[in-house]
Every structure is written in structure tokens, then in C-alpha cells.
Amino acid sequence: MRNREKIKIFTTTIIAGDFKGKKIEIPDISTTRSSKSILKESFFNTIQFDIIGKNFVEVFAGSGSVGLEALSRGAAQCYFMEYNKTAFRCLESNIKNTDPSRCHTFYGDSFEKFATVYEMAKRTEEKTYFYFDPPFSTRDGMDDIYDKTIALIESIEPEVCELVAVEHMTNLDMPEQIGALEFVKRKKFGRSTMSYYRPKG
Incomplete structure (x- = not known):
């Protein structure tokens, strides 16, 4: 019989909005790390109240800490993609404590699920925020994760997009x-950096 290892669970809290103070569970697994609180706070300070009534897509969702913060602050619909089963279970549990009626979860490879989610968001005819936080730890078949991430961003049409935020290793240029989007700013937080892109013009 296989020995099942108990996974340690960490918690963070929603910073502001309708669900302020609600706990978010995060499993301690190599491919899932919560966006640092300082980074998350900086991101939401950047978008402020613009998120109200818009869509929010968390592409590598983990346990959903960024998307659920967006939901708390008034995003109309939130979409989450996650391929790790443990993280996905935590994500579903975290959503139950907020507003499941405005959340859509997709279990599986984010690169494969993206087109489906993109079409759903596009059909709402609301502008969409896209948050990309690809796993830093590379494993078999993941060496090209940033190239694949950039290819996804290239597929985003300017009329659908409000903003794209990419959390990435600081040493990555x-x-x-990217496609119809242009770089607007970056902010560094130690090993992590957030780069922002908006439709040109």
C-alpha cells in the first residue's frame, strides 16, 4: 500500500472587499506558492477600483488567492485553471467560502484550458484581467514554460483585454x-517581478 504523505497547509487572508479577512488555504507543494502578500497588495493597488464589474482570469491558479481577492473587490466573474489535484481541491474549498456563483474552475493543464476560458470570458463582453503566475520550479517538460506563457498572451485580443499581469523570475527579461499588447511597467519584489501589459494605443 502506498504511503500517503500528509501535506502541510498554510493560510493567507483576503486583504480587502466583501470577503476581507476570509482565510485562503494553500498546500505546501513545490509547484504552488502563494503570491507574496506585498506583491498581491501592490497589484491590487495598481488596478484599484477598475476591477469592479470586469472578468478576472487566474491562469495558474494554485489555491486561487489572487482571483479570490479580485472577486472580493468586485470582479464580475472569476476563472481559475489548475492542474495539481491537491491545489485544485484547496481552490474549490476556498471558493465555497466566498461566492461560488461568480467562480468558474477548470481542472487540468492551463495551456490546454486557456482557449476555452478565454472564449467564455469573451462572450461576457466585459473587459478581462489576465493574471499569469507560471510555476518557477521547472520539471520535466516545463523548461519552456515562459515561452508557452508568452504564446498564450499573444493570443489575447485587445478588445477583450483590460490588463495582463505576469509574475515571473526577476532575472527573466x-x-x-507581446502580440497586440505593450509593456507598461514592472515592479520587483526580490526573486519575483511583476510585469504589466495593456492593449496598445
């Missing part, structure tokens, strides 16, 4: 332009 992100392009000045």
Missing part, C-alpha cells in the same frame, strides 16, 4: 511587446 520580458519582451517590450
